[in-house]
């Protein structure tokens with residue numbers, strides 16, 4: 001505990017750029033801490049607001065709370081804390097009470113039994129900026145606006161027929177990536193970069209109807225031109241801003257440069273969205289005037305443009321009752337572009353990692369796909385339903401490495417009681433699906449990668465089995481699940497069909513790092529480097 005406090009104090013001094021002698025804060029801090037804790041307990045106890053709350057771990061530092069317990073990978077730290085404290089724990093993150101659920105049972109209460117209590121999102125500094133003040137779907141509070149967007153997207157964007165209509169884009173991009181990798185046969189390929197680039201191109205075409213500039217794999221060396229931008233956005237969306245924890249510390253975000261980073265990345269993202277919307281409008285006008293041919297399936301942008309009014313400001317009603325203006329359209333496009341790229345890339349990256357560390361599973365998956373595709377030379381989406389083992393590999397990857405390990409933060413709308421504990425309105429809710437996927441009451445030998453565990457098992461990731469929740473559940477379940485999964489299955493089947501994969505010379509399975517980075521989407525910390533070769537005919 002003492003070490004934690006000193007570490008916390010040091011990080012605080014760093015954040016504040018404090019350059020004076022360390023003895024001053026080291027002496028003053030314990031005194032301040034003691035007085036504040038006393039006040040907190042006396043006042044809190046008197047008003048009874050601490051009664052029946054879930055257990056809380058360790059030292060809560062007034063104003064900072066338990067922030068120091070999160071570490072660099074909060075989902076792993078929270079998993080350890082819940083192993084000691086129980087399935088439902090309460091942390092004060094700054095001044096905000098935060099409840100963390102870490103078992104299938106508590107997740108079921110939040111996502112099913114009391115879904116209407118827990119289906120809102122908090123207003124956070126970064127998500128509010130990127131979503132143009134919550135005009136999107138993912139970060140909107142639970143309100144009429146969210147309901148309209150959700151109904152509209154389910155009908156027009158994520159419907160099975162729309163997803164199917166975009167299959168040529170996915171097949172072309174995957175084929176182009178396979179060709180690019182073939183050109184590097186026998187040399188080391190950065191698979192993490194390549195899969196990010198692949199899904200960036202796929203999503204860009206599905207969302208905006210064209211390839212990004214510099215998106216050719218040869219041109220960009222298989223590193224997406226948007227790699228840095230997307231990584232920065234994902235990092236800041238998941239990061240904890242001091243303003244959201246203790247409003248009086250908002251200035252710390254400025255001092256440590258996060259406000260500047262947020263603004264710069266928002267402006268860069270907005271510029272992309274602005275340009276694509278403007279181009280989409282021109283394209284639409286040309287098509288309506290009959291001066292250009294439509295050469296790509298209807299992209300999401302085109303669908304949204306059909307629902308903008310002529311003067312574009314007020315939007316118009318359609319059968320789904322959607323009022324849409326340009327800013328709302330940009331907010332929704334941001335959700336799709338950002339929400340669809342990094343998540344899918346993370347799944348494929350981890351799946352390849354797990355297969356490299358488990359050669360038997362790799363062999364089985366390759367045997368299956370090579371037997372099903374035979375000499376056809378290329379995998380098509382229509383083949384995917386025959387790849388049962390591959391689907392189990394993906395499920396197992398999603399269990400061990402859910403791309404959003406804490407889902408997206410939720411906010412409790414009204415007081416609720418779970419397992420006898422009071423969950424106060426306005427509390428933030430984190431569901432640790434990373435921990436849930438390792439619950440020994442549901443998973444045998446949970447740390448081992450064993451796709452066979454799903455053989456004949458009804459357990460799915462559709463949101464009804466609370467031990468496997470990579471897409472969340474309840475009203476806020478990921479609407480892009482079908483779109484994301486089909487892309488991952490196609491790319492993975494093609495990678496396994498077209499190449500044998502080896503580790504770079506001198507590396508062994510044990511050298512493949514499993515370290516994770518944290519953001520709203522969780523990635524490998526180090527890139528995965530592999531050597532592809534073409535299998536003998």
Ligand code: HEM
Pocket residue numbers: 137138139150335336337339340341343344347402403404407408470471472473474475476477478479480481483484485488
């Ligand atoms: C394998 C790929 C994907 C994974 C693992 C994934 C995961 C998630 C998760 C965990 C959530 C939060 C659910 C909750 O709070 O309960 C979510 C929400 C969301 N996802 Fe995905 N996602 C994927 C692909 C996609 C794609 C391809 C799109 C769009 C093109 C997308 C768009 C969204 C949106 C808009 C939301 C917010 C829904 C709401 O709040 O109503 N996702 N996703």
